[in-house]
Structures are given as structure tokens and as C-alpha cells.
Amino acid sequence: MMIETLFPNVDWEKMWEATLETLYMTGMSVLITFVLGIILGILLFLTSKENLWENKLTYTVTNSVVNVFRSIPFIILIVLLIPFTKFLLDTIRGANAALPALIIGAAPFYARMVEIALREVNKGVIEAAKAMGAKTSTIILKVLLPESMPALISGITVTAIALVGYTAMAGVIGAGGLGNLAYLDGFQRSREDVTLAATIMILIIVFAIQIIGDFFTNKLDKR
């Protein structure tokens, strides 16, 4: 009763559908961003100065790409990527159509965080692994990643929260989700209660991500 008087115009079925869309877009893009960001971050770290694969050219190129994509405002990035998305998925509508922009927007951001996390790994431990006769792949998988895992997880938490925001913006190109609902049903029809309800849903999602992220960060940190 209470809910109905507070939110007279909210269609809860639609709201739930939009929430699932937002969760889907966030989940998929976080997953792919995590993998892509780690690969890019490792590349940045290893090719940087005085490191295992020190290579000025690779570092400069990767670094520039990361900087460029990190600098473009997301709303512009979406528009810029419309032809690419159309080519890739043959449509620019729906939750899947938002994914390329979400990932390309977030992966460089996360890659930078991965690079910073890897720099924090104790150099002595890397040297110890080398002294034991470890290959570079062993050093990556068994030293660099495990030793930086708390920072990698807290980084992806921050990125995931940013991605929730991005999915709302992705609503502009008809990707659906809570952002889309708040804009079309709430703002354009002047139904403040719909906007408020969508905002509350987004807040719940963000809080949940933060709590889950903090839990794993603390659990993995044995320092």
C-alpha cells in the first residue's frame, strides 16, 4: 500500500525487467573488462622500464591507446562506436549492443589500475622467483597475479561501479536498463517517482557490488 502511494506511476514488472538488463550489461562487461584489463595491464607492466619484457615501442603504443580511450567521455565514445557496433552485431539496439562501448570504455581504465597494482608487487619476490629458475609465464601466473589480487579485486570493484553508471548512459542508444527507464519513463514523462525508483535500484546494485568487492579484497589479503 505504502509503496503504491509513494510510487503511483511505477510499473514494477518493467522496473524488474530493466534491473535485469542493467545487471546483465554490468555483469558481462565487468567479466570481459576484467580479462582484457588484466592482459593489457600485464603488457603495460612487463614492457615498462627495467622490467621483464622492457620494450619502449610496445609500451608507448599500448600506453597511448589506453590514454586515448580513457580520455574520451563515455557518452561520446558510444556515439563514435555506433558504426563499429553495427558492424559487429548488426544492430545498435538492445543490451548486447551496449557491450562493445562499455568494454572499450572500461578496459583501458581497468588496465591502468592493473598496472599500478602490479607495480606494487614486491620486486624482491619477483627476483626470488627468477633466482629459483621461474619462467616469465610462471612469474605472471604464480607471483604477479596472486600477489596483487586484493588490488586487482578492489580495482574491478571500482570499475564495476563505474560500469553501472555507463550502462545508464548506454540507455541513450536504446540499450535498455534502468538508465533508459529513468530517462524515458521518468524524465521525459515527468514521472519523478519512476526516476526515484530507478535510482534506488541502481544504488542497491552499487552497494551490493561494493560489499561483495570489499569482502573478497579482505578475504584474499593475507598481509
Add this chain to the structure above:
Amino acid sequence: MIMPFCLSAERFFYWLELKGPPGARFLQRKAVTLIITLFLLGERKVADIMITISEVKKIYQSKAGPISAVDGVDLSVGEGEIFGVIGYSGAGKSTLIRMLNGLEVPTEGTIDVNGQSVSRIKGRKLREARQSIGMIFQHFNLLWSRTVLENIQFPLEIAGVPKKERTRRANELLALVGLEGRGEAYPSQLSGGQKQRVGIARALANNPSVLLCDEATSALDPQTTDSILDLLVDINRRLGLTIVLITHEMHVIQKICHRVAVMENGKVVELGDVLEVFRNPRQQVTKRFVKEVSQAQESEEAMQELIKHYPTGKVLKFTFVGDSTGQPLITSLIRKFDLEVNILQGQISQTQKGAYGTLFVHLDGAESQLGEALQFAESQQVKVEVMA
């Protein structure tokens, strides 16, 4: 020369064409056998060398121009030896030890460890060679994300040892370093000394032939340092492991090393048995290090004060080395001569190859007795110096 000898001793002697009457020939044969035995012993000694460093230089390029970290070092370390390198920071000792497992590559010269030319090999060969060279570090360098047991297993994982065998071996090593029951702990839950014990266990996992210790006790308190050093000596004796350590603490050298090299400005300025270096330091830098542990300076200053209180008689300084530290010199002096013997100050330091000590005494009595006593003392295996 050995080949024909191996085929047949008879033929070898024939080949040497030994001539003369049978008696003389017998002696000749004895002589030849002796020479060959000595030759073979010499051969054996060559084979016993574990590490050879020859004419090694390491030059770093910096903005201010080239910096020579290691400048022409020649050293060899025998199998089963505990070899110490001491020097102040910047002496090049750290660069030197890191070249022994290829963490640094020498600019010039060669380094052989256990028959592998570590200064030349690369890639897989170098990684395999590294598996038989353990290393421990000043800051332990354990993986905080792994438990103690998992840390010890890490080098075994690198070597491709199956899981079951890894667990067995790690538990065995845990017992060896005296950390039974702590296998499931994380490094952050251990004290410094315990962390270094894990470091040692990890370094020993692949049964290395050499253990490199990079300032392994410099971050530990004196008591923990001693317990870690005792563990290293124990491992050296039990496993016959060759140990090379670098340090800036003479105490470490004195306590566990057989031989020592003193480094300054990238060069080895003094090299020898620890006992010999302690008794007879030649270079200024070595004298400073020796004083650190023997506190000779302090005692000599105190001595000058003391001497003023004894206007008659003589003040002597006895320096004992090795077995002579066990001699009842003072008892003999009192029994044999009509003298008053007054012990002013004394100290004995233990090293791996025996003890080293100094004793200051004041002797008073008739001039003739004093002279004889001095002669007697000098006839013993004791270095005598008349202070006043």
C-alpha cells in the same frame, strides 16, 4: 699421463723404462707412484672447486658515466665451504653474489658454478642451473599470498615436481628448519627469524649444490641472527652444502665462515682463512672489521690507562690462535718462574676453524725472571707483544 697408468701399471712402468738393479727399481717405482698419487690428489682438489670467478668486472652505465661495481675479481670457492664476502655498502659484494646465479651478467670475465658457466648460459639452461643454486635474501622475499608450506613448494612447482612429492618434501624441509606445525601459517604471522627459516627451507627445496645468502641476517636481531647462523652451519655440515654469503657484519664471518674475502671499491683487497685474517689483518678496511668484533681498539685504549698503574714489571699481550687457546700458559708462567702474574683483560672469539683470543697480563718480578718468562712464552705457540 694417466691413461697408460689406468690401462696397466706394469706397462706404464715399462713405458717409463725404469732401469737399474731390482732394489733401485723398487725405489724408483715407489717414487713414481708417489708422484702420481700427489698428481691425482691435485686433480681431486681441482674437482672439488664449486665456484670459480675469474677476472670478473661489472660496469653499470649511468648518466654520470660508467660505474664499476665489480672491478676484476678472481675467487674460487671449494665444495662444502662456507665462504664469506664482507664489505661496506657499495663495495660491490651484492653485485658479485647476484652474478653467481645470473641475476646480473658480468661485463667481463666468467663465472662457473657447479660446472655450469652461469655467466654465459641463457634461457632454459640458465633456469635449470638456477634450480640447483638456492638463494636467501635480507628481506626474505616470501610470497605473502601463500602459506609457509606453499612457499616452500614454490621452487618444486617450478621444477615440475608432482604434487604428492612436493608436499612430502616441503614437510621434510619444514622439520629441517625447525618449523614443524607452522606449515599452514601465512608469512605475516611469523617473526623475522621464522620467515628466514622458511626462506632457507625454500632455498633448499630442490637440493641445491650451492646456497647464496644475500645479507641474510642483516634484518634480524642479534639473538635471531645467531640462531639462523647456527642453522646454516648445521645445514652445511649435514648436507655438505657450499654456502656463499655476503654481509657487512664481521660477527657473521667470525661465527660461521671458513674463508673470507674483504671487498672495497669493487675489488677483493684481502682473502684468506678467517682465523688468519682475524689474527693478522693487513688492509685498513679489514682491521676495521676485525676491531668490530674483537674490540681491540677499546681494550688498547683501556690498556694505556692500566699501564700507568704498573710502573714496574712488564705488560704483555698474548695472542692465541687455534689450538694454543687451550694451553695453560698462565699456570706454567706462575709455576716455572718466581713472578707475580696479574691478568688485566682477556677475550676469546670462536670461529669455524678454531678460537682466536687476546690476553693482557702484567708480570712483575726480578729482571732475570722476567726475561726468561718472556722467552718461555715466545717458545709456546703464542704471539707475544710487550706493551710496556
